[in-house]
Ligand SMILES: Cc1cc2nc3c(=O)[nH]c(=O)nc-3n(C[C@H](O)[C@H](O)[C@H](O)COP(=O)(O)OP(=O)(O)OC[C@H]3O[C@@H](n4cnc5c(N)ncnc54)[C@H](O)[C@@H]3O)c2cc1C
């Protein structure tokens with residue numbers, strides 16, 4: 470039986486991933502009544518099938534890779550990882566795929582949760598199909614924020630439906646290590662999952678269709694990660710993709726490669742990018758195309774819909790697909806919605822409260838591989854593509870006393886890009902064990918537009934890996 474209700478709120482948020490939760494938190498804090506809709510688990514992809522489980526798998530792998538090279542510690546960690554214990558820890562870090570904790574948090578923040586699938590039905594209107602088959606109609610006085618995230622995109626391979634391939638979800642939540650795992654795609658998901666499952670005992674084959682790993686980052690990042698993955702026993706291949714794959718006899722996967730080769734494995738993971746979760750959210754009801762990414766301006770307002778009431782925040786707008794960046798957008802969107810509700814003028818200038826400027830200039834990201842890859846701002850190829858005049862300074866991190874103290878076989882490299890006219894840092898990439906924690910320093914340098922002259926006065930402690938900053942400045946001065 471279908472019952473029809475209409476409820477009115479100031480703000481309706483579709484999708485309770487990390488981003489939707491943060492939009493709702495900000496609008497509620499601004500005194501706007503807010504309802505958030507969720508069709509699966511409150512907490513979204515990040516909590517259950519992405520960031521949290523993948524990092525729980527990777528942490529033991531990376532710690533062990535560091536520790537086996539530290540004299541005195543090496544005998545204690547030379548045995549392989551205890552796979553069962555790692556997977557149990559991963560299960561706990563994913564809250565055993567239960568969202569009670571996050572639901573409690575919503576309650577404590579004063580946000581109303583409505584479980585079900587939300588669809589836009591018109592201007593400021595949303596219909597929710599609840600799990601018991603009811604339809605609840607919602608009206609928003611001020612704003613609807615689409616925060617429906619993204620899902621794994623599979624390539625159009627013949628027969629892929631029958632293949633039962635792993636996507637990032639299965640790769641992050643599997644309850645045992647496959648003996649042989651083929652990974653297609655060498656972006657962030659591909660290399661992180663190759664690192665994790667190789668360390669957990671799988672024999673991993675990683676297929677990159679380009680001539681290196683992590684093609685969006687500085688080339689030396691992919692090179693250093695390739696070296697270590699191969700040392701760990703993974704079979705890393707370049708310039709090759711999959712042209713056919715099928716499950717045969719006893720459940721094995723037989724994979725045909727673009728170079729004519731064949732591989733047999735127990736599982737195949739497609740880590741081939743993301744698609745927007747927008748195909749069934751009623752975009753046609755507001756004049757948009759189902760299945761498209763939702764383009765916004767820097768205030769996170771959907772530009773193709775008139776009236777400044779529709780927002781798209783997080784993965785679904787494709788501006789920068791990271792949890793931290795989506796949450797940053799959520800803080801901005803929350804402030805924008807609150808300002809418009811009060812009738813205040815928006816302040817959308819560069820780095821102003823109603824502009825997600827960092828999406829364009831300073832998106833930090835860490836790839837949790839051995840070695841870690843931490844980057845923010847421009848790479849050399851992005852600078853070239855956008856016609857930015859930059860100076861490029863490189864330094865081998867392994868030369869630092871702090872790096873050798875960290876891990877005697879330290880290999881790593883740092884690169885900064887300095888804007889020639891403004892003399893400020895506009896890009897930084899650090900590759901090496903433990904460099905993830907260095908990234909915030911570069912993010913602050915870029916967003917605060919600290920002059921290179923002033924950076925000389927930011928003294929890094931000895932012996933830390935942060936001394937790389939000083940070495941980069943000295944390299945530039947002496948070159
Ligand atoms: C394997 C993997 C590892 C990652 N690791 C990291 C990491 O370490 N650090 C990092 O910053 N980023 C990481 N990411 C990226 C990160 O997961 C995403 O950027 C982040 O989850 C985006 O958040 P979101 O809220 O926009 O979307 P999501 O997390 O996808 O949440 C969207 C929510 O909306 C719900 N929803 C969708 N449609 C509807 C509807 N019609 N009605 C109701 N609810 C709906 C979904 O069920 C979901 O709960 C990783 C991604 C992957 C795949």
Ligand SMILES: NC(=O)c1ccc[n+]([C@@H]2O[C@H](COP(=O)([O-])OP(=O)(O)OC[C@H]3O[C@@H](n4cnc5c(N)ncnc54)[C@H](O)[C@@H]3O)[C@@H](O)[C@H]2O)c1
Nearest residue numbers: 624654655656657658659678710740741742790791835836
């Ligand atoms: N540590 C982190 O912060 C973290 C970890 C994982 C994912 N993420 C986020 O999730 C997003 C998605 O990651 P991803 O790795 O799935 O996507 P991606 O776009 O980074 O990489 C996908 C790769 O697959 C390749 N590819 C696409 N189609 C292919 C095909 N048919 N055959 C072979 N290769 C193919 C692409 O060339 C690309 O290199 C990233 O943009 C990242 O922001 C972040």
